[in-house]
Amino acid sequence: LASVKEFQAIGAAAIVMDARNGEILGMVSLPDFDPSAMGRVAADRRFNRATLGVYEMGSTFKAFTTAAVLESGTANLDDTYDASKPLRVARFTINDDHAKNRWLSVAEVFQYSSNIGSALMALDIGTDGQQQFLRSLGLLDRPSLEIPEVGAPDLPSPWREISTMTVAYGHGIAVSPLQVVRAYGVVVNGGHDVTPTLLARDDAEHAAPKRIISAHTSQAMRALLKLVVDEGTGHQAQAQGYMVGGKTGTAEKAGVGGYRRKALLSSFVAAFPINDPRYVVFVLLDEPKGTERTFNFASAGWTAAPTISRMISRVAPLLGVAPTTMNPGAADSLLVSLRQGG
DSSP, X not given: OHHHHHTTOSEEEEEEEETTTOBEXXXXXXXXXXXXXXXXXXXXXXOOTTTTOOBOOGGGGXXXXXXXXXXXXXXXXXXXXXXXXXXXXXTEEEOOTTOOOEEEEHHHHXXXXXXXXXXXXXXXXXXXXXXXXXXXXXXXXXXXXXXXXXXXXXXXXXXXXXXHHHHTTTOSOBBOHHHHHHHHHHHHTTSBOOOOBSXXXXXXXXXXXXXXXXXXXXXXXXXXXXXXHHHSTTGXXXXXXXXXXXXXXXXXXXXXXXXXXXXXXXXXEEEESTTSOOEEEEXXXXXXXXXXXXXXXXXXXXXXXXXXXXXXXXXXXXXXXXXXXXXXXXXXHHHHHHHTTX
């Protein structure tokens, strides 16, 4: 609520989920309403942005593209893609917001959030491979939850080659925050499937969860997510005393005649403690406005990331997560170990 007020957003959503068993420990959709006065509540306030709303999530989707290319063996962390110039496909041009204008490794594509590199990676995976991987994470089907207001994803139709490229960086496909949280849970928890639930579960219910990706791929993704917070666009998501990894996502909202450049959806997905993730935390701000403090930027790194930092600082003690620290450069060291097969 404080971030909605600070950035004058028209709405917001947030979810905290246990990455091991799918228990949703906290969920909010703003603006909210007083249930004792339903007759006077506007429709916008009754709309559940966390589970019913579907949105283009932007660069948060790059985690799925990177995990897919690593899991399939199509490329490893050090294989490179040509991000030296914009990528032109028919009448479309794909650019990088933080262009490095050079070839980038798979790790760098993710660290620097390259649209070009992600699109090229998706071409290597192929449309069928991309769809199969996204479906395994629950991103192509309507999720289940113990409430009726659950949205179905909006998928490209037809799913052309250009769709494969744009979906790689979270455009041309709309999913719910609930779906993103579930998918990140799989990516960071060692690769096991999780089903979100509002009900408490005992350990016996998930004695042998289905494996979606390998433990090695999950470990690599945790290192990359930590690197984004340590050295990339998510540095404002750092929470003192807690090891946080995550990914920013900034997308323009679709409108009549095209995308609205000044109407942004800014989101951040985080996991902590990132060395052994227990919780996934998601926040989305609908049309935030830049402030003097953010130098008038409204992108996720300036709005959603610091919101995540405040959330983790508040909820971690309530969840019994003891403060700890990871040595500077630990994410880089882990990536080196993974490259060497450790």
